[in-house]
Amino acid sequence: MTTPDPLAPATHCVHAGRPHAPGEPVNPPVVLTSTFAHGGEHTYARESSPAFAPFEEAVGALEEGRALVLSSGMAAASAVLATVPAGGVVVAPRSAYMGVLGLLREASADGRIALREVDLTDVAAVEEALVGADLVWLESPGNPLMEVADLPRLLAAARAAGATSVVDNTFPTPILARPLTMGADVVLHSATKYLAGHSDVVLGILVTGDDERGRGLYDAFHHHRHLHGAVPGPMEVWLALRGLRTLALRVERASTTAAVLASRLGEHPAIERVRYPGSGAMLAVDVRGGAEFAERVCTATRLWVHSTSLGGVESQIERRRRYPSEPDIVPEGLLRLSVGIEDVEDLWRDLSAALDGVATA
Ligand SMILES: Cc1ncc(COP(=O)(O)O)c(C=O)c1O
DSSP: OOOOSSOOHHHHHHHTTOOOSTTSOSSOOOOOOSBOOTTSSOSBTTTOOTTTHHHHHHHHHHHTSEEEEESSHHHHHHHHHTTSOTTEEEEEETTSOHHHHHHHHHHHHTTSEEEEEEOTTOHHHHHHHTTTOSEEEEESSOTTTOOOOOHHHHHHHHHHHTOEEEEEOTTTHHHHOOGGGGTOSEEEEETTTTTTOSSOOOOEEEEEOSSHHHHHHHHHHHHHHHHHTOOOOHHHHHHHHHHHTTHHHHHHHHHHHHHHHHHHHHTOTTEEEEEOOSSSSEEEEEETTHHHHHHHHHHHOSSSEEOSOOOSSSOEEEEGGGSTTSOTTSOTTEEEEEOOSSOHHHHHHHHHHHHHHHHHO
């Protein structure tokens, strides 16, 4: 069968990693084995397994690179950090996802790396910090401040400085951004979020380019996954591929809804500021009443699920400063909203009723 090339992302979502040969099942099987009879391609599932290939193929097709699945987004982040030599310099956003920031700050406190925290929206400051850097960590929009970085410019600066660049593409997904095509060396996903899309697995994935640096990084990540045991379970990988089939539809629907909600929230008297980058399904709002008001809104909604995480079919709401490890540049009254695929009017009725109810209580 010949296929038109290149395929659009929505088509990759449905077909990449799917068996097409006569007599094959339409979906790849769940491969539940830890070991393999000697003499073939695979030996032991911590090293490699056919359970991983279809999902890796699909994400690789979407991100236009070669993908390696790991047991969580943080396992993927750890594999990237492990490539930095002892004493190496890492440039990272001051408001990166708090888990990643915690990992980097710990490595810095232990003396393993030198960490330079920057405001990614200040290109000159990032360029200055890149001098002598080994790795630059980029996240755009940032979690949860929704700050947008000029990725092509920062990636060009990273390349000129000789630093390896990694882009956490969890928020935009490959439907809205493909950082390898902008010059990134590595793309990272918490596949727990949009890629899997149903809040039922914890999973990470790294994608590298096809140049010499990309191939070297892939080998280093594979070696790390093998030796550190950061392998996912076959069932999780299968569920993630199942979820990925609808990624384009989910992102399109949730993004349209998020734009409507962002605009209406901007008119609501209880909202001081809406942080919405203009696309995508994530947004944040600063409420006028601070931490207590924000917490009460979270428990007043009926549809919006008060829980951490994001990128599921269900809408989620959370005050981020409830975590002591959330950087203190995040306002106390900031609510992070992950918009799901429910009906927009139902979501608005639920959210605005919660805001109104708390405001008049
Ligand atoms: C932007 C971002 N990157 C990475 C991670 C870590 O991923 P995981 O929870 O799958 O380890 C998260 C988790 O919330 C995240 O939001």
